[in-house]
Amino acid sequence: MFLLATACAYISKSLSGTYMSSMLTQIERQFDIPTAIVGLINGSFEIECMKEIKSPMWIYVMVGNLIRGIGETPIMPLGISYIEDFAKSENSPLYIGILKIGMSIGPLIGLLLSTFCANIYVDIGSVNTDDLTITPTDTRWVGAWWLGFLICAGVNVLSSIPFFFFPKTLAKEGLEYNEDATTSDKEEKQQEKAKEEKHGITKDFLPFMKSLLCNPIYMLFILSSVIHLNSVVIILTFMPKYMEQQYGKSTAETVFLIGIYTLPSVFVGYVTCGLIMKKFKITIKKAAYIAFWVSLTEHLLFFFFFMMACDNLPVAGLTTSYEGIQQPLYEDHKVLADCNTRCSCLNKTWDPVCGDNGLSYMSACLAGCEKSVGTGINMVFHNCSCIQSSGSSSAVLGLCNKGPDCTVKLQYFLILLSIGSFIYALATLHAYMVFLRCVKPEEKSLGVGLHAFCTRTFAGIPAPIYFGALVDQTCIHWGTLKCGEPGACRMYDINNLRYIYLGLSAALRGSSYLPAIFILKLMRKVQLPGETDSLETEHAEMKLTEKESECMDVHRSPEVENGRELKTRL
Numbered sequence: 284m285f286l287l288a289t290a291c292a293y294i295s296k297s298l299s300g301t302y303m304s305s306m307l308t309q310i311e312r313q314f315d316i317p318t319a320i321v322g323l324i325n326g327s328f329e330i331e332c333m334k335e336i337k338s339p340m341w342i343y344v345m346v347g348n349l350i351r352g353i354g355e356t357p358i359m360p361l362g363i364s365y366i367e368d369f370a371k372s373e374n375s376p377l378y379i380g381i382l383k384i385g386m387s388i389g390p391l392i393g394l395l396l397s398t399f400c401a402n403i404y405v406d407i408g409s410v411n412t413d414d415l416t417i418t419p420t421d422t423r424w425v426g427a428w429w430l431g432f433l434i435c436a437g438v439n440v441l442s443s444i445p446f447f448f449f450p451k452t453l454a455k456e457g458l459e460y461n462e463d464a465t466t467s468d469k470e471e472k473q474q475e476k477a478k479e480e481k482h483g484i485t486k487d488f489l490p491f492m493k494s495l496l497c498n499p500i501y502m503l504f505i506l507s508s509v510i511h512l513n514s515v516v517i518i519l520t521f522m523p524k525y526m527e528q529q530y531g532k533s534t535a536e537t538v539f540l541i542g543i544y545t546l547p548s549v550f551v552g553y554v555t556c557g558l559i560m561k562k563f564k565i566t567i568k569k570a571a572y573i574a575f576w577v578s579l580t581e582h583l584l585f586f587f588f589f590m591m592a593c594d595n596l597p598v599a600g601l602t603t604s605y606e607g608i609q610q611p612l613y614e615d616h617k618v619l620a621d622c623n624t625r626c627s628c629l630n631k632t633w634d635p636v637c638g639d640n641g642l643s644y645m646s647a648c649l650a651g652c653e654k655s656v657g658t659g660i661n662m663v664f665h666n667c668s669c670i671q672s673s674g675s676s677s678a679v680l681g682l683c684n685k686g687p688d689c690t691v692k693l694q695y696f697l698i699l700l701s702i703g704s705f706i707y708a709l710a711t712l713h714a715y716m717v718f719l720r721c722v723k724p725e726e727k728s729l730g731v732g733l734h735a736f737c738t739r740t741f742a743g744i745p746a747p748i749y750f751g752a753l754v755d756q757t758c759i760h761w762g763t764l765k766c767g768e769p770g771a772c773r774m775y776d777i778n779n780l781r782y783i784y785l786g787l788s789a790a791l792r793g794s795s796y797l798p799a800i801f802i803l804k805l806m807r808k809v810q811l812p813g814e815t816d817s818l819e820t821e822h823a824e825m826k827l828t829e830k831e832s833e834c835m836d837v838h839r840s841p842e843v844e845n846g847r848e849l850k851t852r853l
Contacts, residue, residue: 552708
């Protein structure tokens with residue numbers, strides 16, 4: 284029942300997190316803020332406000348995300364530690380795999396919810412949507428991002444209710460039906476264990492911290508995790524934006540495609556890994572080697588993403604000239620030409636139209652159009668002097684679609700993403716079991732908590748912020764606020780965006796393998812807690828290396844020592 288309740292909490296946790304990440308683009312457009320500020324909002328899941336940009340209302344979104352982070356913080360370290368303490372050693376990989384499955388079901392629901400909300404206009408109910416001149420593919424479209432937050436809040440509240448009814452401790456799996464133990468004995472043991480835990484929290488905190496800090500495998504694992512998760516946070520947070528810009532899809536489409544192609548693969552990967560570890564009783568050291576080589580294989584496949592790229596969309600006066608000749612980016616754009624100088628157009632307006640010559644223009648005015656027919660998204664512009672074609676020199680609202688070659692590359696991108704997600708899931712669970720078993724049982728809760736603190740502080744918080752600032756550097760046309768200041772970016776140089784998005788992620792991921800190599804070398808020489816022949820054995824968990832023994836030469840309370848002796852005898 285605890286496993287079921289925790290799995291539901293994981294679903295709720297990952298649902299909220301995925302929905303938040305998926306709606307970042309909508310929030311960026313809603314408040315006309317740069318990507319760096321959006322990264323700050325996303326990072327606030329881990330932490331605190333900045334000066335007003337356009338409207339201070341985005342601060343409420345950030346504070347809400349901050350509160351959500353506070354509430355979700357204990358779920359992973361304490362939930363997994365609880366299961367590790369009371370489950371059989373050979374079963375815990377499968378149980379943790381089930382929790383990981385919950386973390387893949389949640390994102391699937393979150394992405395579907397994001398798709399639904401992103402297709403609904405943000406001000407639904409207060410505006411006539413028939414009068415809208417933009418569609419979900421337009422970079423100015425803002426979906427009803429607030430609607431999903433209300434749903435996620437309700438799910439979070441419901442998932443918390445079962446935890447109020449669990450006892451402080453459970454009987455060890457396999458011992459709960461011991462006929463020799465009376466009810467009073469069980470109650471007495473539970474009281475003793477609760478007393479021991481309370482004593483350990485207050486008196487043994489510093490010894491446990493010293494032991495963890497002197498555990499080289501544990502510390503190297505934290506270092507590798509921090510570097511690795513910087514890469515993962517970048518990939519997951521900015522993938523919808525990357526696919527929008529690279530392949531010309533709407534937020535709703537990209538979110539849906541990500542969910543369909545990745546989450547089933549992750550689900551199958553976690554199940555497969557859990558069953559393999561349970562059936563073949565893989566040792567901790569073997570699990571470490573499997574995690575390393577499988578993860579490295581997936582990392583090498585990642586470089587094929589560089590080949591699946593499209594060209595910048597031709598926009599007159601921005602990426603190409605009005606004659607359709609590609610021009611250098613990042614210089615003074617010549618948005619005015621002989622064909623539109625008499626129109627008195629605003630040169631910073633972003634209301635794009637697609638001419639029947641296949642070239643996009645920043646506005647109908649800049650395309651030299653003289654009249655329009657129709658209303659809303661069905662509006663058509665005619666007599667456009669800048670559109671040089673054999674047709675009617677007309678234009679429709681929105682940017683032109685990217686060619687069929689770009690669609691094919693998107694398919695390859697998604698297929699490779701699906702394969703990589705499966706392989707990544709295989710490696711992740713093996714690595715996490717190594718992490719859990721490299722510390723002594725009494726230090727596990729503190730060890731998992733310290734690991735979560737380090738990864739959030741040094742990966743979850745800074746990664747979206749510094750990467751968001753880098754993404755802003757690739758913008759080639761900013762939206763403009765009423766006061767004249769730049770707002771949200773309307774168009775990026777997708778070549779530079781690709782190099783930063785994929786290149787930085789690959790570099791960070793590659794760097795994380797350096798401490799992992801040292802971990803493998805150390806594991807050859809040391810006897811880990813809980814490691815003899817397989818993951819199911821526990822009686823050798825107190826063996827230490829000479830170096831670790833010296834590091835742990837500290838005073839411990841008699842109650843803890845007695846508890847250890849009792850556990851060793853059992």
